[in-house]
Amino acid sequence: MEKEVNIAVLGLGVVASGLIENLTIAKEKIKQQTGVALSITKVMVRSKEKRRAQAEKHQLTFTTEIDEILEDPTIDIVVELIGGVSDAKKWITQSLQQGKHVVTANKDLIAQFGNELTAIAKDHNVSLFYEASVAGGVPILQNLNTNFIADEITGIQGILNGTTNFMLTQMAEQEESYEEALKTAQTAGFAESDPTNDVDGWDAVYKLIILARLALGKNLSLTDIETQGIREITQRDMTYAQEFGYQIKLLAQAEKKAEKVYAAVTPVLIPKTHPLALVRNEMNGVFIESKLIGSSMFYGPGAGASPTAVSVLTDILRIVQGKEKEGPATQMSCSELPKGELAKRDVTNNYFLITNCTVDIETFLAKHQIKPLMIQQRLEKTEAAFITDKLTEEEKCSLKKQLQQISNIKQILNVWED
Amino acid sequence: MEKEVNIAVLGLGVVASGLIENLTIAKEKIKQQTGVALSITKVMVRSKEKRRAQAEKHQLTFTTEIDEILEDPTIDIVVELIGGVSDAKKWITQSLQQGKHVVTANKDLIAQFGNELTAIAKDHNVSLFYEASVAGGVPILQNLNTNFIADEITGIQGILNGTTNFMLTQMAEQEESYEEALKTAQTAGFAESDPTNDVDGWDAVYKLIILARLALGKNLSLTDIETQGIREITQRDMTYAQEFGYQIKLLAQAEKKAEKVYAAVTPVLIPKTHPLALVRNEMNGVFIESKLIGSSMFYGPGAGASPTAVSVLTDILRIVQGKEKEGPATQMSCSELPKGELAKRDVTNNYFLITNCTVDIETFLAKHQIKPLMIQQRLEKTEAAFITDKLTEEEKCSLKKQLQQISNIKQILNVWED
Numbered sequence: 001m002e003k004e005v006n007i008a009v010l011g012l013g014v015v016a017s018g019l020i021e022n023l024t025i026a027k028e029k030i031k032q033q034t035g036v037a038l039s040i041t042k043v044m045v046r047s048k049e050k051r052r053a054q055a056e057k058h059q060l061t062f063t064t065e066i067d068e069i070l071e072d073p074t075i076d077i078v079v080e081l082i083g084g085v086s087d088a089k090k091w092i093t094q095s096l097q098q099g100k101h102v103v104t105a106n107k108d109l110i111a112q113f114g115n116e117l118t119a120i121a122k123d124h125n126v127s128l129f130y131e132a133s134v135a136g137g138v139p140i141l142q143n144l145n146t147n148f149i150a151d152e153i154t155g156i157q158g159i160l161n162g163t164t165n166f167m168l169t170q171m172a173e174q175e176e177s178y179e180e181a182l183k184t185a186q187t188a189g190f191a192e193s194d195p196t197n198d199v200d201g202w203d204a205v206y207k208l209i210i211l212a213r214l215a216l217g218k219n220l221s222l223t224d225i226e227t228q229g230i231r232e233i234t235q236r237d238m239t240y241a242q243e244f245g246y247q248i249k250l251l252a253q254a255e256k257k258a259e260k261v262y263a264a265v266t267p268v269l270i271p272k273t274h275p276l277a278l279v280r281n282e283m284n285g286v287f288i289e290s291k292l293i294g295s296s297m298f299y300g301p302g303a304g305a306s307p308t309a310v311s312v313l314t315d316i317l318r319i320v321q322g323k324e325k326e327g328p329a330t331q332m333s334c335s336e337l338p339k340g341e342l343a344k345r346d347v348t349n350n351y352f353l354i355t356n357c358t359v360d361i362e363t364f365l366a367k368h369q370i371k372p373l374m375i376q377q378r379l380e381k382t383e384a385a386f387i388t389d390k391l392t393e394e395e396k397c398s399l400k401k402q403l404q405q406i407s408n409i410k411q412i413l414n415v416w417e418d
Numbered sequence: 419m420e421k422e423v424n425i426a427v428l429g430l431g432v433v434a435s436g437l438i439e440n441l442t443i444a445k446e447k448i449k450q451q452t453g454v455a456l457s458i459t460k461v462m463v464r465s466k467e468k469r470r471a472q473a474e475k476h477q478l479t480f481t482t483e484i485d486e487i488l489e490d491p492t493i494d495i496v497v498e499l500i501g502g503v504s505d506a507k508k509w510i511t512q513s514l515q516q517g518k519h520v521v522t523a524n525k526d527l528i529a530q531f532g533n534e535l536t537a538i539a540k541d542h543n544v545s546l547f548y549e550a551s552v553a554g555g556v557p558i559l560q561n562l563n564t565n566f567i568a569d570e571i572t573g574i575q576g577i578l579n580g581t582t583n584f585m586l587t588q589m590a591e592q593e594e595s596y597e598e599a600l601k602t603a604q605t606a607g608f609a610e611s612d613p614t615n616d617v618d619g620w621d622a623v624y625k626l627i628i629l630a631r632l633a634l635g636k637n638l639s640l641t642d643i644e645t646q647g648i649r650e651i652t653q654r655d656m657t658y659a660q661e662f663g664y665q666i667k668l669l670a671q672a673e674k675k676a677e678k679v680y681a682a683v684t685p686v687l688i689p690k691t692h693p694l695a696l697v698r699n700e701m702n703g704v705f706i707e708s709k710l711i712g713s714s715m716f717y718g719p720g721a722g723a724s725p726t727a728v729s730v731l732t733d734i735l736r737i738v739q740g741k742e743k744e745g746p747a748t749q750m751s752c753s754e755l756p757k758g759e760l761a762k763r764d765v766t767n768n769y770f771l772i773t774n775c776t777v778d779i780e781t782f783l784a785k786h787q788i789k790p791l792m793i794q795q796r797l798e799k800t801e802a803a804f805i806t807d808k809l810t811e812e813e814k815c816s817l818k819k820q821l822q823q824i825s826n827i828k829q830i831l832n833v834w835e836d
Contacts, residue, residue, distance in 0.1 A: 022710055026568040033567055137711040139565040147557040149451055150444035150731045275696045275717055283713070292440055293555040293725045295701070297717035299693055307711045313568045 002035055005320050008042040008069040010091060011082030012051055015105055015132070016043070018305030019079065019312050020058050026313070036320050042069055044082070066091050070098050076323070077316055080104040089113055096120045096128065101329070103315040105132035105308060111206035115219065119335035127322065127329040129315035134207045135160055135284040137307025138300040139314065141332055144214040148290060155255040155289040156215045157416075160207040162282035162302035163198035164230050164250045166190045168267075169280045172238045172247060178231070190282050190303075200229035201250065201265040208252040208265060213333045215288065216254055218261050218340030226264035226345075233267055237411050240354060240385040241269050244374040247277045251416060260343030268416040269352050269387075275299075348390035350415035353399075356383050357407035368402055387415055420453055423738050426460040426487040428509060429500030430469055433523055433550070434461070436723030437497065437730050438476050444731070454738050460487055462500070484509050488516050494741070495734055498522040507531055514538045514546065519747070521733040523550035523726060529624035533637065537753035545740065545747040547733035552625045553578055553702040555725025556718040557732065559750055562632040566708060573673040573707040574633045575834075578625040580700035580720035581616035582648050582668045584608045586685075587698045590656045590665060596649070608700050608721075618647035619668065619683040626670040626683060631751045633706065634672055636679050636758030644682035644763075651685055655829050658772060658803040659687050662792040665695040669834060678761030686834040687770050687805075693717075766808035768833035771817075774801050775825030786820055805833055 009016050020040060023030075031037050041061060045051050048062045055062050069075055078095040080088050080102060088109050092102050097120065104110065110117070110130045121128035131141050135158065144153075159165050166188070167181040176184060182199070185191035197203050205225050212220050230250055241248050246269035254263040270277045275297050279285035284302030289295060301307040322330060350373065357364065361377050361384035370388055377384040391399065403409055427434050438458060449455050459479060463469050466480045473480050487493055496513040498506050498520060506527050510520050515538065522528065528535070528548045539546035549559050553576065562571075577583050584606070585599040594602060600617070603609035615621050623643050630638050648668055659666050664687035672681040688695045693715050697703035702720030707713060719725040740748060768791065775782065779795050779802035788806055795802040809817065821827055 022568060025710075029570075030568060138714070139561060142564065143557060143561070146560065146736070147728070147732050149735055150440060150448060151728055152447075273696065273698065275693065278691065278693045278696050280691065292443075292728045294719050294722070295717075296556070297715070299713075299715035299717065301712050301714075304712070310565070310569055310710045314565050317567055318564070 002031070002037055004037045004039065005077065006039055006041045006075050007077045007079055007316065008044065008072070008075045009040055009079045009081060010044045011080070012043055012045050012054065013081060013083070014305045015308045015312065016081040017054070018309035019081070020060070022306060022309045022313060024058065030317065034317065034321060038316065038320070041075065042072065044069060066094065070094050075100060077101045077103060077319060079312060079316070080106060081312070085109050085112065089117070092117055092128075093120055096124050096126055099124055099126055101127045101319045103129050103312055103319070105130065105312060107133040107203070107206045107210060111209040114210065114213065114333065115335045115337065118331050118333055121329070121331060122335060125329050127319050127331060129318065129332055130210070131315050132308045132311035134210050135286060135300070136162070136302045136304060137310055138284055138286065138298050138302070139311065140211070140286045140298050141214055142314070142318070143298060145332060151290045151292040153215045153256070153288055153290045155253065156211055156286065157251055157253040157276065158208070158211065158286040159249055159276060159279045159284055160204045160252045160286070160302065161198055161250060162284060163191045163195065165279065165284070165302070166282045168230065168233070168248060168250065171233070171235050172242060175235060177235050178233060199231055201227045204250060204252045204265045208254060208263060211286070212254040212261065212263060212340065213337055216256055216261060216340070217334070217337055219337045220254070220261065220263055220340050224263055224340065224342055226266060228266040230267050232411070234411070237354065237413070240376060241352065243376060244269070244352070244387055245272050246270060246415065247272060248413070249276065249279070251276070257343035259341065261340040262343040262345055263340070264345070266414060268414045270416050348392050349396070350390055350417065351388045351396055352385070352411070352413045352415055353388070353403070353409060354383065354385045354411040355403050355407040355409050357403065358382055359406055361386060364406070368399060370399060420449070420455055422455045422457065423495065423741070424457055424459045424493050425495045425497055425734065426462065426490070426493045427458055427497045427499060428462045428506070429498070430461055430463050430472065431499060431501070432723045433726045433730065434499040435472070436727035437499070438478070440724060440727045440731060442476065448735065452735065452739060456734065456738070459493065460490065462487060484512065488512050493518060495519045495521060495737060497730060497734070498524060499730070503527050503530065507535070510535055510546070511538055514542050514544055517542055517544055519544045519737045520546050521730055521737070522548050523730060524548070525551040525621070525624045525628065529627040532628065532631065532751065533753045533755065536749050536751055539747070539749060540753060543747050545737050545749060547736060547750055548628070549733050550726045550729035552628050553704060553718070554580070554720045554722060555728055556702055556704065556716050556720070557729065558629070558704045558716050559632055560732070560736070561716060563750060569708045569710040571633045571674070571706055571708045573671065574629055574704065575669055575671040575694065576626070576629065576704040577667055577694060577697045577702055578622045578670045578704070578720065579616055579668060580702060581609045581613065583697065583702070583720070584700045586648065586651070586666060586668065589651070589653050590660060593653055595653050596651060617649055619645045622668060622670045622683045626672060626681060629704070630672040630679065630681060630758065631755055634674055634679060634758070635752070635755055637755045638672070638679065638681055638758050642681055642758065642760055644684060646684040648685050650829070652829070655772065655831070658794060659770065661794060662687070662770070662805055663690050664688060664833065665690060666831070667694065667697070669694070675761035677759065679758040680761040680763055681758070682763070684832060686832045688834050766810050767814070768808055768835065769806045769814055770803070770829070770831045770833050771806070771821070771827060772801065772803045772829040773821050773825040773827050775821065776800055777824055779804060782824070786817060788817060
């Protein structure tokens with residue numbers, strides 16, 4: 001019993017083109033396995049002229065008017081891959097209101113308006129899915145929704161930004177400077193000419209907001225998340241961290257503390273023996289701590305046309321397979337989650353410091369009752385790096401103050417222990 | 419709209435007890451999220467007397483007769499956790515024939531009779547799910563079934579046996595001998611008093627057969643899989659491998675080569691930079707190579723009462739959520755897969771060798787046109803370890819022969835490069 005499902009795609013960028021290519025390859029296989037013939041019947045673009053060649057190659061019908069999609073009763077699913085917030089939000093809202101299921105990869109939009117849009121989807125008995133919005137080809141959202149129903153997640157940590165992870169890997173393994181690593185990432189197509197969104201951590205923050213909803217059932221806003229990018233990380237930081245047995249990673253983390261949440265996107269030192277330490281280059285990894293399962297990790301490509309398009313396609317297939325059966329449409333998250341009350345970082349933490357002090361650092365630390373776990377002093381005592389034992393916030397501030405009286409502190413980072 | 423679903427459990431071992439505990443903890447949460455009240459209403463045990471305390475604690479009804487479950491129309495799902503093949507197969511068959519869904523963690527049974535049982539399930543429009551049979555708390559089977567529909571998997575590699583992985587980690591990190599590591603594993607409850615099934619690779623072989631069905635769509639039998647356990651691995655092998663930049667792991671792998679399959683469970687050297695190298699202790703990891711996504715890994719606890727019980731519970735919830743809707747029951751795998759035609763290992767491979775030769779090994783290798791990637795000769799030239807460049811099977815045999823004329827070869831292992 002073959003069934004036809006028609007899709008409209010908004011946008012024709014990298015992921016949309018990947019989706020069209022992948023569906024061409026996989027159409028027959030999907031038909032065999034699910035009994036459904038998937039077709040992209042309309043694509044909305046800003047200008048038809050520019051895209052003529054692509055339209056002819058894949059025999060696509062292009063439109064510049066959203067109404068031609070909204071008013072087309074043969075279209076079952078709208079896939080939004082046009083990006084941005086304002087127009088995308090309007091078009092998704094209209095599509096849901098017209099009774100069309102929506103799949104999107106738009107993390108900015110879902111992070112900011114996911115609850116509102118999910119409520120609209122629910123009201124119109126259609127689904128809103130967005131697997132591709134977090135960690136590209138890694139099926140993390142669906143896994144959070146299915147395998148942890150009986151469990152309770154206590155913390156989630158992720159390397160969610162491929163650009164910065166590629167840069168940090170270049171710095172750690174190729175001994176590149178920050179500037180060199182940025183240039184390499186741009187040449188390899190992993191960083192945009194204006195890398196702000198990635199290197200300052202905002203991309204990861206949006207993804208963490210989405211993860212926190214599904215993993216912890218809490219709503220967080222941008223300002224709830226302690227955010228620090230990687231601009232201040234130097235190749236020298238890397239060298240010391242590696243000598244001490246750590247990798248520096250831009251880690252997104254949301255931890256449940258009693259009923260509160262601590263959330264941050266910051267560069268931290270991760271022990272080399274932890275699975276997240278081997279998430280290299282443009283790859284992503286999401287590590288989950290839960291009461292019943294314990295530790296899990298999901299690893300895969302964080303970006304790229306093909307992997308991201310697979311996540312979009314998997315969402316489409318989930319909708320299609322749900323549509324086969326009667327019953328209410330499912331959503332990826334609840335639209336009425338409580339606002340997460342904020343917790344502080346752990347009471348005590350280990351810190352990694354680099355300072356250009358000229359005094360003997362061991363003597364200095366002993367005098368201030370700091371017992372370093374690791375210590376390195378080189379360059380004829382013009383520079384020292386060390387990792388402190390567990391310090392409270394006050395102890396850290398006091399140490400910082402004392403050190404600033406005799407030196408410049410070049411770096412201070414948190415050491416993450418699971 | 420609350421719905422009641424009743425479960426019967428066959429067996430009351432570690433996982434069954436974990437399931438009962440977990441369901442007690444999660445029952446309310448599951449009811450809130452799915453609208454279903456799950457109850458374990460009957461448990462089949464060999465002797466009621468021995469289990470009286472447990473029965474009273476959880477208010478369970480015990481039976482020693484399968485008919486009391488088969489003939490009970492209020493029971494929707496039978497969970498088989500009794501193990502073994504013969505009885506379990508009979509009881510699962512009868513349950514399916516009675517129109518009851520079945521969930522099992524029984525890898526031996528599914529590896530050998532999965533197709534036959536799936537066909538019976540299909541005939542009676544009920545589901546047979548077995549997520550917990552492979553990699554305990556890692557939801558690998560469901561992920562293979564949902565996220566790779568549009569993709570094509572070309573290879574799957576897994577650390578699937580927690581016992582041997584724990585032992586190898588002890589040997590690598592605590593410098594224990596094989597015998598010491600086995601004793602540590604037994605004391606920690608990770609190895610049985612007769613460890614044959616684990617250390618000789620059979621446990622991983624069964625799991626690989628199940629994975630190959632879902633990942634590659636091919637049926638393999640026991641004899642199709644090149645199998646070698648870890649009994650011959652010494653602490654010295656570990657030391658050399660680590661010095662060369664590798665970890666020794668018992669790797670289960672199934673690789674598609676054209677339309678054929680190469681499948682093996684053998685100890686191999688894995689580069690320390692590969693994510694599988696950080697699957698330590700009793701943890702499991704499954705690495706997937708596919709055409710569209712590229713590389714993925716799923717990581718988590720390979721055994722243990724609670725994680726395994728979560729996988730069983732997730733299967734139960736999938737059945738329950740499918741039951742909500744009309745339509746045919748779904749299965750984890752197709753019952754009519756083709757027999758996998760066997761391919762050979764790659765044409766050329768890197769090999770890791772240890773030999774007690776007394777001649778200078780560099781000179782010897784140069785004479786035989788072998789360009790080693792890594793080499794170590796110590797103990798006043800009474801022992802040498804090295805990794806060869808890529809050799810064909812013939813070249814390897816020839817090297818082995820030459821070496822045997824002047825020394826005893828202590829170890830020869832494959833080096834795995836993805």
